[in-house]
Amino acid sequence: MDVLNELMMGFAEAMTWQNLLFAFVGCLLGTVIGVLPGIGPVAGIALLIPLTLNLDPAGSIIMLCAIFYGTTYGGTITSVLLNTPGEAASAITAIDGYQMTKVGRAGVALTIAAVGSFIGGTIATVGLVLAAKPLGSLGLLIGPPEFFALVVVGISLLVALAGRSMVRALISGALGLLISMIGIDPVMGAPRFTFGMDRLLDGVSFVAVIVGIFGLSEILSYRPGKNQTVTQTPGLRALLPTRTDWKRSTPAFARGTGIGFAMGLIPGMTGSVSSLLSYGAEKKFSKYRNELGRGAIEGVAGPETANNAHANGALIPLFTLGIPASPTIAVLMGAFLQQGLTPGPTLFAEHSTLAWTIIASLFIGNVLLLVLNVPLVGLWTSILKVPYPILAGLILMFMVVGAYTINFSVFDVFVMIIFGLVGLGLRRLDIPLAPMVLTLVLGPLMERSLRESLDISHGSFSIFFDRPITMVLLLIALVIVCSPLLKLRKPAALVAEDPES
Amino acid sequence: MxxxxxxxxxxxxxxxxxxxxxxxxxxxxxxxxxxxxxxxxxxxxxxxxxxxxxxxxxxxxxxxxxxxxxxxTPTEQTEAESFDGAQVGAVILSLVILAAALPFLGFQLSVFAFLMYHLGFRARIGWVKAVVISLCGSVGVFYLFTTVLHVSLPVATLLPLSMIGI
CATH class of the missing domain: 1.10.287 (Helix Hairpins)
Structure with missing residues (x-):
């Protein structure tokens, strides 16, 4: 009953006109980012963080969360209409979605995708409501050694699942940690790796680094197709699915929700893994599995439900334990930290109203996206008609604005340019970028918890072996890191299909 | 090989x-x-x-x-991405010049030149279109940020640009 009361309070706060406006604008921007080629959700959210710095914490996080799940809706539109996924999680939807477009059923595919996304997102948010209190109170029992071990588990999972080579994924993670060490040491106050520059005493701006590594390097390495694709905008009448479509989609909605929600809870699993597994489930269990690949509605309903259930489910580890489950969530966590909020169990203890306002806004955002996306499909397709060079020029300009407005300093623009080149180099060397984002955000928290633990034990590492929870968590991390030997790696097909990693 | x-x-x-x-x-x-x-x-x-x-x-x-x-495993297949060196050079150089020019020429003038270079010279989308988009992206964005969003963007410090408030 307490939970319900707090949720209702959250709704009351979330439904002020300002917060509704932030959610609305966030949904629109998220959809645009999902639709646009050459900019993914990680860079997109990082780019928009500076715009939200002047807002109050609730408005800022509501807007960024709306952008986050808006990207998963937006990515579907290009998958279905153009056979070109706007973001990784919608890649699998292109198989059947585009086949449906070819036979004039694009509108039905988009409506089913939007409804599936709504169902998956809403049920996963209900899961967040139910899990928030019990997991949050469990989290309060966690001290610095346990937190350190928990972060190690999260990072090792992401590293193990990030790419084809664990060595390269570890390099990416270690580089992220090193970058996060630049600036004044949080305990002793000594400047580290500042190259004598005063500007680096506060560290490098997390937003500038992410925009450079993910956004600028993507623009630098992007090669648009030579053939301009013609997009057909489905009319309103063509958007309505038939009774058979609904009947066939229902089991796929259910399977997609289950798979996406469960995968969202596991650090390292990105939305594209959920949608791929959901497609696999449809191939195995659907009555119409023989039609998959030739325009079957289940091939759209399942993966789209799964990736939105994943997006909302992945917020559970962030809200309850303070552990980001994917690079995009890590960027979102960075936004929390920029607003002076630490996600995790203390969020519910110290900023209860704010936490429930954000959760309530997730329900509102899902409704907004359902209402907005399908009728506005014409607007989204018109964005796709803008030639890529114009989009690239404008995206570069917004990157400069985003980097500049963090500290109102040109220095951050140069940081973004340098990290754009670093990102390009990492892509050239096939080093995955995802572990770097996670460690970049978690680095300071990880170091602080390690050093606090060692301060408690007067420098003795035995503190990590004396406490049962810490011991178990570190053992789990060890098993994960040894997973290549135990053959627990992500299947090669999933790795290849997961550009986010 | x-x-x-x-x-x-x-x-x-x-x-x-x-x-x-x-x-x-x-x-x-x-x-x-x-x-x-x-x-x-x-x-x-x-x-x-x-x-x-x-x-x-x-x-x-x-x-x-x-x-x-x-x-x-010398024959290991990697998914390393290749890229166009000329494109990388052009984008990076233009960004460096833009960042260096911002404090002196201000946002509006330097971004206008930046967009004209990318749209007019590199993409060759037509001069009229390039000028209109560049004006929207420079002057339009400047007023959107400074007036509507209350986020300040750099203004020119060089005379006479600073006197006319660019």
Whole structure:
């Protein structure tokens, strides 16, 4: 009953006109980012963080969360209409979605995708409501050694699942940690790796680094197709699915929700893994599995439900334990930290109203996206008609604005340019970028918890072996890191299909 | 492939990989040496250099492991991305010039020139279209941010530009 009361309070706060406006604008921007080629959700959210710095914490996080799940809706539109996924999680939807477009059923595919996304997102948010209190109170029992071990588990999972080579994924993670060490040491106050520059005493701006590594390097390495694709905008009448479509989609909605929600809870699993597994489930269990690949509605309903259930489910580890489950969530966590909020169990203890306002806004955002996306499909397709060079020029300009407005300093623009080149180099060397984002955000928290633990034990590492929870968590991390030997790696097909990693 | 008659044992395609491995090892070495100067800690607990020192050693070990992996499986297929050097050079150079010009010429003029270069010269979308989009992207965005969103963007500091409020 307490939970319900707090949720209702959250709704009351979330439904002020300002917060509704932030959610609305966030949904629109998220959809645009999902639709646009050459900019993914990680860079997109990082780019928009500076715009939200002047807002109050609730408005800022509501807007960024709306952008986050808006990207998963937006990515579907290009998958279905153009056979070109706007973001990784919608890649699998292109198989059947585009086949449906070819036979004039694009509108039905988009409506089913939007409804599936709504169902998956809403049920996963209900899961967040139910899990928030019990997991949050469990989290309060966690001290610095346990937190350190928990972060190690999260990072090792992401590293193990990030790419084809664990060595390269570890390099990416270690580089992220090193970058996060630049600036004044949080305990002793000594400047580290500042190259004598005063500007680096506060560290490098997390937003500038992410925009450079993910956004600028993507623009630098992007090669648009030579053939301009013609997009057909489905009319309103063509958007309505038939009774058979609904009947066939229902089991796929259910399977997609289950798979996406469960995968969202596991650090390292990105939305594209959920949608791929959901497609696999449809191939195995659907009555119409023989039609998959030739325009079957289940091939759209399942993966789209799964990736939105994943997006909302992945917020559970962030809200309850303070552990980001994917690079995009890590960027979102960075936004929390920029607003002076630490996600995790203390969020519910110290900023209860704010936490429930954000959760309530997730329900509102899902409704907004359902209402907005399908009728506005014409607007989204018109964005796709803008030639890529114009989009690239404008995206570069917004990157400069985003980097500049963090500290109102040109220095951050140069940081973004340098990290754009670093990102390009990492892509050239096939080093995955995802572990770097996670460690970049978690680095300071990880170091602080390690050093606090060692301060408690007067420098003795035995503190990590004396406490049962810490011991178990570190053992789990060890098993994960040894997973290549135990053959627990992500299947090669999933790795290849997961550009986010 | 360049396993040529001169006896070089390194295929030409592997050079970027070897350079990358060397750079990672050097970053690790730099972190380790920098950390030693900061101090690793005392009997009471770890110092400012402890964590970076561990990371530095870790990076060097990983670079060596990566090198050994490459030698063990020289035909390993990677998904490394290739890119267009001319495009990279043009984008980076224009961004550097833009960043350097912002404090002097202000946002509106420098972004206008930046967009004109990318849209008019590089993309060749037509001058009228390029001018209109560049004006919207420079003057339009400046007023959107400063007037509507209350986020300040740089203005010109050079005379006479600063006198007309650009």
């Amino acid at each position: 360049s396993n040529d008659a001169t006896g070089s044992s390194v295929p030409s395609g592997r050079w970027p990989l070897l350079i990358g491995q060397a750079v990672i090892a050097l970053i690790g070495l730099y972190a380790l040496l920098g950390s030693l100067k900061l101090g690793l800690g005392s009997a009471l607990g770890p110092g400012a250099g402890f964590f970076p020192a561990v990371l530095g050693i870790f990076l060097m070990v990983l670079a060596v492991l990566w090198f050994l992996q490459g030698r063990a």
